Amino acid sequence: MAKRGKTTWVSLVVALVVLVVGIWWSQLDEDTPTGADAQRAIDQLAKLTVAVEDTGLPYNREDWPHWSAQGDGCDTREEALKAQGRSVRTDVECKAMEGTWTSPYDGATITDARQTDLDHLVPLAEANRSGTRGWTREQRRAFANDLDQLIVVSARSNRQKGDQDPAHWLPDAAYGCDYAVRWVLVKAKYNLTVDQAEHDTLASLLSRCPR
Secondary structure: OHHHHHHHHHHHHHHHHHHHHHHHHHHHHHOOOOOHHHHHHHHHHHHOOEOOOOOOOOOOHHHOOOOOEEEOOEEHHHHHHHHHOEEEEEOOOOOEEEEEEEOOOOOOEEOOHHHEEEEEOOOHHHHHOOOOOOOOHHHHHHHHOOHHHEEEEEHHHHHHHOOOOOOOOOOOHHHHHHHHHHHHHHHHHOOOOEOHHHHHHHHHHHHOOOO
């Protein structure tokens, strides 16, 4: 009887561990664009307008105001640092004083918030070339402060990327699928155009995403 009781207890512990891991995994997957999101991106890419980039519209970073206040004394950058870091501690002015951040572009681990960059996944200059000629200043402000497309990355990877689209720059392969999915969903959200090389690169990446 004692042996059977011990076996039952072990089985319960194992079942509990499996349940906790399952919950953790499902929550992780909610924040990681894979599976059904890849198919959604493929569908959205097919609906995007393919057009030559509008290089005749001069890009001025000051036309895309950031970082905006997000409440509780925090601005957009500070909110992104809190949301995407681990064990983040802020001061009374919402500045990140401690924390750890992993740059998805190159896998770099960063422990000093001052060493991070907050990257627009679809760069502002790229958006400027992608059908936004008629946007108001408030529309540009909303895009520039959209936390859905802002990623905490290493300064090195952000400098390498610059304002290039996926046809000319991609992050490490481990993040390639997620990057393509998120890029398409941002362009679809704001009804932005894609050029032909950009479209073809995204289609190729998405075709290899797990589904």
